[in-house]
Amino acid sequence: EAGVVQSPRYKIIEKKQPVAFWCNPISGHNTLYWYLQNLGQGPELLIRYENEEAVDDSQLPKDRFSAERLKGVDSTLKIQPAELGDSAVYLCASSPGRGLNTEAFFGQGTRLTVV
């Protein structure tokens, strides 16, 4: 079974430029998460999708970040414009559903460097 696939793996952009990250979750997983991880920190939730609905985007900086999950499968996270402080690893994870035994599986992440 294929895992969570993210692209690109690495991205270097200049500040004020836009950037987009793509995620393909594990087949059949209805729940999709985007996390941000800074160096030396644990992942922090940005947004959670149940199928195509964003059910928790309270931690997403909506002035510059946006996300979509059309058709409830693949998802895209966008930053426009990027700032120096956005440099981090962006992780996508998916799980088969909600509940006590929800186990989330992570993709390899996209390492963003804003210069």
Place this chain on the structure above:
Amino acid sequence: QKEVEQNSGPLSVPEGAIASLNCTYSDRGSQSFFWYRQYSGKSPELIMSIYSNGDKEDGRFTAQLNKASQYVSLLIRDSQPSDSATYLCAAADSNSGYALNFGKGTSLLVTP
């Protein structure tokens, strides 16, 4: 603010010893707990999950949960140099749709 606290380490143990990793959480509503391993430059990899008080064993790993003390731990028996990584503790509850709330992680170094 829901907090998951871990000692950042590094925790250094000799090869073959038992490594004990600890985690506390502030939200009494937390229901599920997870341990992830993260190698440098890699993404988190699920090791174990635990939902009930007591111990849960899987190979060399044992997770322990004490809800009264709001404490979760991970024991690694017969530690190997390949176990050297950062271990992330996460908690989840129904109010947040079981989204994982992570601690900052504990760095483990197993020395030959």
